[in-house]
Amino acid sequence: MSARILDGKAIAARIRARLAERVATLSFRPGLRVVRVGEDPASGVYVRNKDKAATAAGFDSATIHLPAETSEAELLATIARLNADPAVDGILVQLPLPPQIRTEAAIAAVDPAKDVDGFHPLNAGRLAAGQPGLVPCTPRGVMHILAESGVALRGARAVVLGRSQIVGRPMAQLLLGADCTVTIAHSRTKDLAAECRRAEVLVAAVGRPGMVRGDWIAPGAVVIDVGINRLPDGRLVGDVAFAEAAAVAGAITPVPGGVGPMTIACLLENTLDAALARRGAG
Structure with a gap:
């Protein structure tokens, strides 16, 4: 295994600690x-x-x-x-x-103003327009992982695999806002593997265990695995074949312990943001 492991669990713990310190002052x-x-x-x-x-x-x-x-x-x-x-x-x-x-x-x-999931059409529209608003928790968590891991995004080729309103579309908007060149790929994309191999940053969010194979990954790419799938034997796995991808990628999130913990941490971030905004205390 050559890829650096991006530890979402540790990053989420640091975010929750920072939030607790801020809440204690309120x-x-x-x-x-x-x-x-x-x-x-x-x-x-x-x-x-x-x-x-x-x-x-x-x-x-x-x-x-x-x-x-x-x-x-x-x-x-x-x-x-x-x-x-x-x-x-x-x-x-x-x-x-x-x-x-x-x-x-x-x-x-x-x-x-209380939509801490970031799913309301008004908040979705604000995100699409590049305006401030409450952002869906999982994509926000991915951006934290990338930022705290020192991943350079400006000008990077990013591919988001999946087009859901919950992850894929808002993820693409956030990456675009970070000056990435963004492609959204999905089940109808022609030559999906080749599209993924173009990515310097690949975000997989399709809900299909092990769909993304090692030969879909460009050498040195950053791979963010949003999928959480439970197999018949009880194991939790992502959308990426982890061992194969880790042998090629430059950095990768594990499942579990990658994106999952970030979703809850960012839910708390959104709640604090909403509370401060509602009270004019931001």
């Missing part, structure tokens, strides 16, 4: 509310980790857990109450939602 506790509907097992683990990290950093964090049969109207009413609550600075609606609830309706119902 006259209030930033309020975060997570709304979970149903019993999705992965969501349960993730929400518990969010609550634990938020509480440890001094945030006022709580989860509102609604039954799986909750109607869309009931969920929207819950969100409206949180929008109106002055003690709540950040609202996160945990995905996936049950089939009777439209995801886009839930996202659009959140006050954009």
Whole structure:
């Protein structure tokens, strides 16, 4: 293995420590509310980790857990109450939602000023326009990893593999804002492997275990693996065939321990940013 390992777990710990120091100086506790509907097992683990990290950093964090049969109207009413609550600075609606609830309706119902997931159309538009706003947590975390690892982005050829609203598209916007030359690749891209080999910075976010092989990687490239996939034997793996890629890449994030911890750290960053902005204390 020749690639430098980019330790997202350590970077996330430093961010959470900095946030805790900042929160300790405030006259209030930033309020975060997570709304979970149903019993999705992965969501349960993730929400518990969010609550634990938020509480440890001094945030006022709580989860509102609604039954799986909750109607869309009931969920929207819950969100409206949180929008109106002055003690709540950040609202996160945990995905996936049950089939009777439209995801886009839930996202659009959140006050954009409290949208700490960064998914509201207004915040997505601000990002696309290069204006300040709340940015989706995972792409923000990737940018932290790149910055704190000393990766030079200005003028770099970046390829984002995946075009989701949650990761791929906002990731491309952030890299573009950092003066990269950005390509978004996806399942319909012709000769996907060749497109990836053009990248000096490759961000893989497709949700397919081991899809990106070692011969897709340019020698010395920086590889950011956003994928978190659980195999039948219980192992967690990314979208990149790690051992193959690490033999070629210059730097790579592991799974687990790479991008995943950054998502929660950046959720807390967004919550603090929202709290300061709402109170005019930024």
